[in-house]
Amino acid sequence: MHDTDLPAEAIADPRTFTDNRALHGLLARLRRTDPLPYIQAEDYAPFWLVTRHADIMAIERNAKRFINEPRQVLLPLSYEAMARQAAGGKDTKDFMRNLILMDGEEHLAYRAITQSYFTPKGLEATLRDIETLAGEFISQMAKSDGECDFAQIAMPFPLRVIMSMLGVPQEDEPMMMRLTQQTLSSQDPEFQAEGGGARTAMMEMYAYFQKIIADRRSKPNGDLSSVIANARINGEHLSDRDVFGYFNIIATAGHDTTSYSLTGGLLALLDHSEEMAKLRADPSLLPLAVEEILRWTTPVKHFCRTAVENSEVAGKKVKAGDHLLLSYPSASFDETVYEDPFTFRIDRQPNRHLAFGTGPHVCLGQYLARFELVSFFRELIARVEHIELADTPRIVEGSFVGGVKYLPVRYRMR
Structure with a gap:
């Protein structure tokens, strides 16, 4: 991976993330020369880039x-100002607050509401359905006459999984896909909502889930929506903003990130045909291959943290109140952790990637995501005899969540 002449401030530009070579060239240079730059990008509050x-x-x-x-x-500061103006001066947190914005004991209490649901035991029945669903979605390729946009096959698969867990009717899934893209990938012109951007999409999602919440409170049926809608902390139901925040984070992050691992994972296998051949020859490598795909794609590009006291990070003085941006793609290619990090290797061990984060905020749905990826790729290599790129892929323009959004392929089924 070669250095680029991109300035450190480019990390705030969503267009930077459409060119993996340039992005990783910048991050590799920073890791080596200035691993904690202080970024003062136009229209953004300053932050330390970790x-x-x-x-x-x-x-x-x-x-x-x-x-x-x-x-x-x-x-961007301009986005936050416009969002407040559109909401009559209110902050997003006035109508939605999710797990990611919580800390300490409160975070633990809210996380515990669904934690057992996302364990292997809690997901037992769902996992059987996932294997069946993977077969159904790969079967769609057989109907496309040997050529398709693989993103149109891969992206609805994890969406179907999480929506069925939430009890969302299948006919509403295209709407949920649109709303997810308009919120998590709102920087991409292709996904932007009309007349208000991500906030408008979020309000539409809020109105939709309010009906499900009311239904499950009156007629709980044991599904994930019922668990969240009827959860109590200190004897009280969650507030509207907190219960919606719970629905929002599961409904969006519960599929969008896995989708980009699927599309980016296939592109990696197509770009590294020897690794695809290795996987076809030994499908037992799939769990390891999925870890390498997660490292390679790292769909969540960052989260932020705020220092509550003066601290030292990477040899620099960070003041209380300073913001830090955690760059997960940078961590996933750190030369001090991974041998030859810019080589895609499906049998890489160990593979301590941070695609799911770590610590108390580690991804709640990581076991589910891994199972979806293994099931889908197992079905793909078993039933697709040959597959190759048919045109140039396109990547999401966005600094938060993203990956390959368009993946035209040509293939032959067995």
Whole structure:
């Protein structure tokens, strides 16, 4: 991976993330020469960019010193101002607050509401359905006459999984896909909502889930929606903003990130045909291959933390109140952690990637995501005899969540 002449401030530009070579060239240079630059990009509140795996691990695991509230992700100041204006001066947190914005005991209490649901035991029945669903989605390729946009096959698969867990009717899934893209990938012109951007999409999602919440409170049926809608903390139901925040984070992050691992994972296998051949020859490598795909794609590009006291990070003085941006793609290619990090190797061991984060905020759905990826790729290599790129892929323009959004392929089924 070669250095680029991109300035450190380019990390705030969503267009930087459409060119993996340029992005990783910038991050590799920073890890080597200035692993904690202070970024003052136009239209953004200043922040420290954390590039090294060890520093990100230390910050995530020290949740008392580095908290999640108030800055969850990198947003332009102009966007935040417009969002408040559109909401009559109200902050997003006035109508939605999710797990990611919580800290300490409150975070633990809210996380415990669904934690057992996302364990292997809690997901037992769901996992059987996932294997069946993977077969159904790969079967769609057989109907496309040997050529398709693989993103149109891969992206609805994890969406179907999480929506069925929430009890969302299948006919509403395209709407949920649109709303997810308009919120998590709102920087991409292709996904932007009309007349208000991500906030408009979020309000539409809020109105939709309010009906499900009311239904499950009157007629609980044991599904994930019922668990969240009827959860109590200190004997009280969750407030509207907190219960919606719970639905929002599961409904969006519960599929969008896995989707980009699927599309980016296939692109990696197509770009490294020897690794695809290795996987076809020995499908037992799939669990290891999925870990390498997660490292290689790292769909969540960053989260932010705020220092609550003066600290030292990477040899620099960070003041109380300073914001830090944790760059997960940088951690995933850190040369001090991974041997030959810019080589895609499906049998890489160990593979201590941070695609799911670490510490108290480690991804709640990581077991589910891994199972979805293994099931889908197992079905793909078993039933697709040959597959190759048919045109140039396109990548999401966005600094928060993203990956390959368009993957035209040509293939032959067995």
